[in-house]
Amino acid sequence: MAGLATVFGSGAMTNSMPEIVNNDLIFVIGSNTTETHPIIGLKMKKAFRKGAKLIVADPRRINLVRFADLWLQQRPGTDVALLNAIMHVILKESLEDNEFIKNHTEGFEEFRASLAEFTPEVGEKITGVPKEKIIKAAMLYGKAERAGIYYTMGMTQHTHGTDNVFSIANLALMTGNLGKESTGVNPLRGQNNVQGASDMGCAPNVYPGYQKVDMPQAKEKFEKEWGVSLSGKIGLTATEMTDSAISGTLKAMYIMGENPVLSDPDMHHTIKALKNLEFLVVQDIFLTETAELADVVLPAACFAEKDGTFTNTDRRVQRVRKAVNPPGDAREDSWIIAELSKRFGYEMKYNSLEDIMKEIGRLWPAVAGITYSRIEKHGIQWPCPTPEHPGTPYLFKGGFPRGKGRFTAVSYRPSAELPDDEYPFVLSTGRQLFQYHTGTMTRKTSAIEAIASQPYVEIHPEDARRLNIADGQKITVSSRRGSIDLAAKITERPLRGMVFIPFHFKEAAANVLTNTATDPVCKIPELKVCAVKIKAL
Amino acid sequence: MPKVTIDGKTVNVPEGITVLDAAKRLHISIPTLCHHPKLTPFGGCRLCLIEIKGIPRPVTSCTTPVSEGMEVTTTSPNLESLRKTVLELILSDHPNDCMVCERAGDCTLQELAYFYGIRENRFEGERRIYTKRDGNPFIERDMEKCILCGRCVKVCDEVEGVGAIDFAYRGFKSKICPPYEKDLDCEFCGQCIAVCPTGALTGKSWKQKGRQKEVREVDTTCGYCGCGCNLTLHVHGNEVIRVDSKADTINEGWLCVKGRFGYNFISSHDRLKKPLIRITLKTRDASRVTRNEVFREASWDEALDYIAERLKSIRDKHGPDSFAGLSSARATNEENYLFQKFVRAVIGTNNIDHCARY
Numbered sequence: 001m002a003g004l005a006t007v008f009g010s011g012a013m014t015n016s017m018p019e020i021v022n023n024d025l026i027f028v029i030g031s032n033t034t035e036t037h038p039i040i041g042l043k044m045k046k047a048f049r050k051g052a053k054l055i056v057a058d059p060r061r062i063n064l065v066r067f068a069d070l071w072l073q074q075r076p077g078t079d080v081a082l083l084n085a086i087m088h089v090i091l092k093e094s095l096e097d098n099e100f101i102k103n104h105t106e107g108f109e110e111f112r113a114s115l116a117e118f119t120p121e122v123g124e125k126i127t128g129v130p131k132e133k134i135i136k137a138a139m140l141y142g143k144a145e146r147a148g149i150y151y152t153m154g155m156t157q158h159t160h161g162t163d164n165v166f167s168i169a170n171l172a173l174m175t176g177n178l179g180k181e182s183t184g185v186n187p188l189r190g191q192n193n194v195q196g197a198s199d200m201g202c203a204p205n206v207y208p209g210y211q212k213v214d215m216p217q218a219k220e221k222f223e224k225e226w227g228v229s230l231s232g233k234i235g236l237t238a239t240e241m242t243d244s245a246i247s248g249t250l251k252a253m254y255i256m257g258e259n260p261v262l263s264d265p266d267m268h269h270t271i272k273a274l275k276n277l278e279f280l281v282v283q284d285i286f287l288t289e290t291a292e293l294a295d296v297v298l299p300a301a302c303f304a305e306k307d308g309t310f311t312n313t314d315r316r317v318q319r320v321r322k323a324v325n326p327p328g329d330a331r332e333d334s335w336i337i338a339e340l341s342k343r344f345g346y347e348m349k350y351n352s353l354e355d356i357m358k359e360i361g362r363l364w365p366a367v368a369g370i371t372y373s374r375i376e377k378h379g380i381q382w383p384c385p386t387p388e389h390p391g392t393p394y395l396f397k398g399g400f401p402r403g404k405g406r407f408t409a410v411s412y413r414p415s416a417e418l419p420d421d422e423y424p425f426v427l428s429t430g431r432q433l434f435q436y437h438t439g440t441m442t443r444k445t446s447a448i449e450a451i452a453s454q455p456y457v458e459i460h461p462e463d464a465r466r467l468n469i470a471d472g473q474k475i476t477v478s479s480r481r482g483s484i485d486l487a488a489k490i491t492e493r494p495l496r497g498m499v500f501i502p503f504h505f506k507e508a509a510a511n512v513l514t515n516t517a518t519d520p521v522c523k524i525p526e527l528k529v530c531a532v533k534i535k536a537l
Numbered sequence: 538m539p540k541v542t543i544d545g546k547t548v549n550v551p552e553g554i555t556v557l558d559a560a561k562r563l564h565i566s567i568p569t570l571c572h573h574p575k576l577t578p579f580g581g582c583r584l585c586l587i588e589i590k591g592i593p594r595p596v597t598s599c600t601t602p603v604s605e606g607m608e609v610t611t612t613s614p615n616l617e618s619l620r621k622t623v624l625e626l627i628l629s630d631h632p633n634d635c636m637v638c639e640r641a642g643d644c645t646l647q648e649l650a651y652f653y654g655i656r657e658n659r660f661e662g663e664r665r666i667y668t669k670r671d672g673n674p675f676i677e678r679d680m681e682k683c684i685l686c687g688r689c690v691k692v693c694d695e696v697e698g699v700g701a702i703d704f705a706y707r708g709f710k711s712k713i714c715p716p717y718e719k720d721l722d723c724e725f726c727g728q729c730i731a732v733c734p735t736g737a738l739t740g741k742s743w744k745q746k747g748r749q750k751e752v753r754e755v756d757t758t759c760g761y762c763g764c765g766c767n768l769t770l771h772v773h774g775n776e777v778i779r780v781d782s783k784a785d786t787i788n789e790g791w792l793c794v795k796g797r798f799g800y801n802f803i804s805s806h807d808r809l810k811k812p813l814i815r816i817t818l819k820t821r822d823a824s825r826v827t828r829n830e831v832f833r834e835a836s837w838d839e840a841l842d843y844i845a846e847r848l849k850s851i852r853d854k855h856g857p858d859s860f861a862g863l864s865s866a867r868a869t870n871e872e873n874y875l876f877q878k879f880v881r882a883v884i885g886t887n888n889i890d891h892c893a894r895y
Contacts, residue, residue, distance in 0.1 A: 038793035189763035235887030257865025299809035308869030312765020328810025
């Protein structure tokens with residue numbers, strides 16, 4: 001999100017889900033949309049049936065490739081080179097939108113110069129994508145009227161994830177595919193309320209509404225509303241928390257509804273960090289792998305047991321309603337937090353959950369117009385500053401919050417850990433359709449377990465043949481950080497020399513293998529590229 | 538815009554729409570089984586027959602486009618008798634087991650049989666008997682109840698883009714099945730269940746959990762990925778027994794396997810039910826011993842007092858930046874707001890993050 005915030009002054013999906021069906025070009029890069037966002041996948045398929053062209057760039061032959069006019073199978077971690085080469089061709093063919101560039105952007109000349117070296121030939125050499133396909137992608141995207149780009153963690157979970165996002169933004173900026181319906185730069189958020197958690201300021205550098213903690217006016221505003229003095233020092237990101245726990249400067253953690261043991265890179269490193277804490281509180285609905293390490297575990301209510309709101313990937317604030325009572329003594333997170341707060345002598349007194357919404361609206365004008373009664377039936381997309389405002393399906397209609405959209409010259413940097421003689425394969429991790437994230441919910445759902453309970457590693461048939469591995473055979477996958485045993489799934493989905501492991505399974509946790517190297521800006525770990533070796537058991 | 542007259546009411550409608558849709562605009566309902574507003578017309582069930590002035594025989598309204606000056610009759614003794622006969626024919630090959638059918642009370646076929654008062658059947662005779670049970674864990678396929686309306690085939694192809702099932706065989710032997718009549722092997726989105734007008738397709742996890750009586754519907758938002766699909770939870774007692782979605786939502790009523798079938802974790806026996814306090818050293822590997830050897834149950838007061846005491850003592854000794862909070866992309870906005878407020882206003886640090894990076 002930091003990448004988009006730098007370019008536009010705001011980091012979220014610029015356009016919205018219902019607009020997808022009216023795209024005339026859909027460019028999906030680093031998103032296995034049909035499995036990780038199935039319903040957005042359906043909208044893409046609908047657009048396709050209406051005649052939209054589809055470009056998929058992914059090192060794996062994901063299901064969406066079946067519908068694609070063009071599939072670019074880039075080597076993992078080479079997206080900047082791919083995008084730069086595409087943009088090189090767009091400039092060469094004069095397909096850029098000069099009017100838009102002149103009126104709404106800055107930094108174009110410097111950016112233009114940076115593309116000179118990225119000829120399709122150079123692109124092919126770095127990415128492995130034939131130059132004809134790079135040229136075709138440029139022609140398709142460059143000539144489209146309403147082109148939307150959709151991406152997820154395949155773009156961001158790299159040590160150059162921010163650069164990847166800059167490149168995507170550059171592509172949309174140079175072709176004027178922003179501030180219009182059915183266009184845009186659209187990061188698809190992977191969790192039901194990851195947008196909301198970000199919006200609500202669950203980040204070390206910003207208060208709710210992306211207001212910087214080290215900006216005195218913001219700090220004063222929150223101090224006044226909350227009646228306390230606040231720290232102006234930027235805090236630790238999740239990855240830095242792990243490191244600080246290991247070094248001993250971090251002593252206590254309170255983890256609510258997260259399972260970093262399985263979701264974070266280098267599992268042994270994470271476990272070591274959590275064990276090293278003096279005090280760990282975990283609040284969850286099940287005794288997760290993280291909760292097993294806690295000093296105190298608090299039983300929470302799940303989504304069906306409470307009221308409130310979620311904000312989905314297209315900034316849509318929607319109602320969550322209580323359907324059943326939580327089991328035993330389990331309580332809503334809001335109750336637990338308020339009770340704990342009381343014990344510190346700080347009362348969080350609200351007459352209703354909606355009072356919390358009202359307080360948020362006072363502090364962040366973009367949601368001030370959203371009330372429970374307005375979203376009774378249908379959600380509203382922020383910004384929605386007043387009770388009369390209809391909400392905002394797509395951003396930047398009248399320009400960018402920061403004034404002009406900024407081009408960022410980006411050069412290609414290889415991933416932190418590349419394959420070598422000892423560890424010759426590239427490992428990417430990700431999700432599959434049936435399971436979800438660390439499996440806290442899906443692995444407790446018997447029907448899903450009946451069909452997708454086995455961990456596996458996808459490996460290309462040629463690689464399997466070379467290593468004499470049969471389909472379904474148990475193999476050991478090792479990296480410099482650890483090794484796991486799991487079944488080989490021989491399939492033409494991954495690129496040769498690449499393996500893919502879904503990270504849902506604790507019994508063969510992909511994150512035992514992954515690298516903790518992070519993007520310098522966002523601190524996102526490089527979960528999409530690390531070097532591994534494979535041995536038949 | 539052509540002008541059409543339906544049952545004596547005249548209306549201007551857009552070029553190219555069907556008589557069925559034109560009738561809908563006039564709030565005239567024509568019975569159908571195979572038609573679905575989000576799928577291409579089929580004209581298979583023959584229930585939506587209508588009479589058009591100047592055309593000698595009845596035609597299906599779902600496949601007939603309107604034309605200028607068209608005069609339509611949607612109900613007449615002849616049409617109703619034809620419809621009743623069609624229904625009797627369908628029911629002659631349909632198991633009479635509404636008593637135990639999951640869809641009773643929510644079944645278009647049952648509703649039509651009720652309206653047409655069909656109890657005796659003139660066409661009783663040979664029945665299609667399917668003993669095969671599909672082994673997949675999600676979708677119950679009771680093919681004896683299938684009326685071959687083809688909605689499931691269309692939704693799988695036209696909406697989901699999968700094409701896992703199709704018509705096979707001809708005539709009386711016609712059936713809908715996966716290739717080679719194997720078990721269903723698909724994305725298990727259950728869109729087919731959502732459009733099935735009978736009890737042929739139901740959720741395996743629905744079985745004997747409750748039908749319509751005493752079932753409440755609660756509209757909410759899905760707790761899995763970021764699409765934010767709108768769910769309707771069907772609740773019986775204190776249990777979510779089914780999940781579906783309404784048509785006028787951002788997800789257009791469509792769901793994925795997780796949204797539609799991934800709900801029984803809610804009532805899992807493994808849910809945490811009481812606060813737990815650790816009674817062993819952390820060096821012990823909790824995954825290798827039973828929960829009771831690692832933790833003991835506690836009351837909320839005890840657990841929260843203990844947390845407050847420990848956190849205060851750590852903060853006093855090492856300062857507020859020795860504490861960090863990880864909030865949840867799974868929790869609500871309100872809860873996330875309170876959590877970061879707790880970390881910032883109560884503890885006094887900006888060490889707060891969530892899993893946006895994973």
